[in-house]
Amino acid sequence: MLSSMASMAASAAGSLSKMVAGDGLPFDTGDEVMSYAGKGPWRMYNGKYKPPGAEEQQVVSLFLYNLKDKKSERELSQVRNCVKKLRTIKHPYLLRCLEAGEKLDNKGGGTIYLVTEPVQPLDTVLDSLLETPGGIAWGVYTLAAAVKFLNIDCNIVHGQVCVPAIFVDRGMDWKLGGFEMLTEASAADAEYFAMCKETLPRFYQSPELGRGQVDVLSRIPVAADWWALGCTVFEVFCGPIKSFNDLKNTGNMPEVLRPDFMRMLSSNPQNRLRPAEFLGNPIFEEEYVSLQLFLETLNVKDAVEKDRFFSKLAERVPALPKPAAQWKVLPALTNSMEYGGGSARALEPLLKIASVLSEDEYQQQVVPT
Numbered sequence: 001m002l003s004s005m006a007s008m009a010a011s012a013a014g015s016l017s018k019m020v021a022g023d024g025l026p027f028d029t030g031d032e033v034m035s036y037a038g039k040g041p042w043r044m045y046n047g048k049y050k051p052p053g054a055e056e057q058q059v060v061s062l063f064l065y066n067l068k069d070k071k072s073e074r075e076l077s078q079v080r081n082c083v084k085k086l087r088t089i090k091h092p093y094l095l096r097c098l099e100a101g102e103k104l105d106n107k108g109g110g111t112i113y114l115v116t117e118p119v120q121p122l123d124t125v126l127d128s129l130l131e132t133p134g135g136i137a138w139g140v141y142t143l144a145a146a147v148k149f150l151n152i153d154c155n156i157v158h159g160q161v162c163v164p165a166i167f168v169d170r171g172m173d174w175k176l177g178g179f180e181m182l183t184e185a186s187a188a189d190a191e192y193f194a195m196c197k198e199t200l201p202r203f204y205q206s207p208e209l210g211r212g213q214v215d216v217l218s219r220i221p222v223a224a225d226w227w228a229l230g231c232t233v234f235e236v237f238c239g240p241i242k243s244f245n246d247l248k249n250t251g252n253m254p255e256v257l258r259p260d261f262m263r264m265l266s267s268n269p270q271n272r273l274r275p276a277e278f279l280g281n282p283i284f285e286e287e288y289v290s291l292q293l294f295l296e297t298l299n300v301k302d303a304v305e306k307d308r309f310f311s312k313l314a315e316r317v318p319a320l321p322k323p324a325a326q327w328k329v330l331p332a333l334t335n336s337m338e339y340g341g342g343s344a345r346a347l348e349p350l351l352k353i354a355s356v357l358s359e360d361e362y363q364q365q366v367v368p369t
Helices: 004-017 073-088 122-129 133-153 190-199 223-238 244-248 255-264 287-296 303-319 322-338 344-354 359-365
Strands: 028-032 043-049 058-066 097-104 110-116 119-121 166-169 174-176
Touching (some): 073 110, 073 190, 119 122, 122 133, 122 166, 133 174, 133 223, 133 287, 223 255, 287 303, 303 322, 303 344, 322 344
Antiparallel strands (some): 058 110, 097 110, 119 166, 166 174
16 A cells, blocks of 8 residues: 555655656855765755846755665655745744756756755754853754644644754744654554654654554654654754663753653653644743744734833843844844834834944844845
8 A cells, every 4th residue: 555655755756756846056155064974865065046027146055865875765755855844834933935946967867955044953053052051052942933824723743752853043043844754643654654653763663663653653643753852952952872771861851840850751642742732831931932922913013012122132132142033033123123113212222232243144134235
């Protein structure tokens, strides 16, 4: 029987080949991101891309798959599944796809490509991110919220929640990618979980997945993602998992997280901590997390709430990491000033951020066009 994964990928293949116009690929490829090599079927590059209707190219990340490097038909079907799902499923905490397609060379080769917002692999920048504890709490929050969105809101199994599937954008926001195994929970059958077992790193596999207990997996298909989420949280704070015994060594994990971490690793899927419950952990009451959550709903706040926030923000700006201030806070402020009826109080934090920008950055991000 043709698996649900293969059938979805087959339907995606036809649509992908129609997306490319002209003989060339619609982007310029820069240096390869060597730290990502070997972490999936893709090769990752820095690049530039000119969106339809835009006057200038913009900086992007590129994920390229050379058909001549295909290891198996299964791998190819997973790559095509990733493209289809990443193009159609949108959420602020998921990797944002700008364009995707497939360019064939009529010789049995060609390239499947993803053009995404500019990002870096999480493990490449994690050490520097740990210098901003609030930023780590925010990253873990967005990761859990992304898993909740897929598992609960969409009834979708991600299938490979792990550090290599997480990326960080220029504003220090975490984005969940790695959609090769993504499928509807209702389609997660024995063949699907066998593929997950082959693809997901061994120490991320829940007991029921590692043992191939399809009867247990089928009761709550998304519960294997919750175990993997717990393992990801462990690696963020405590380093790579090299044996299952490592999961007991939580000394570097914030104490407030440890009870929830242990519940995510419950051997019984029914008792495993749900992502929505995890989002209620006190660590997410951190000031940096509150700031980010307010920014994301800034345009629906009333004038009094905005003024109070802008006044506090002006005091917080000097303590913010420059990437977060420049690429997350500053765009929110300029958008509020331009479209959201932002008050003059937004001007003070905006100017404080602008003061640390280079002349080119100032012209591009602050000066009206």
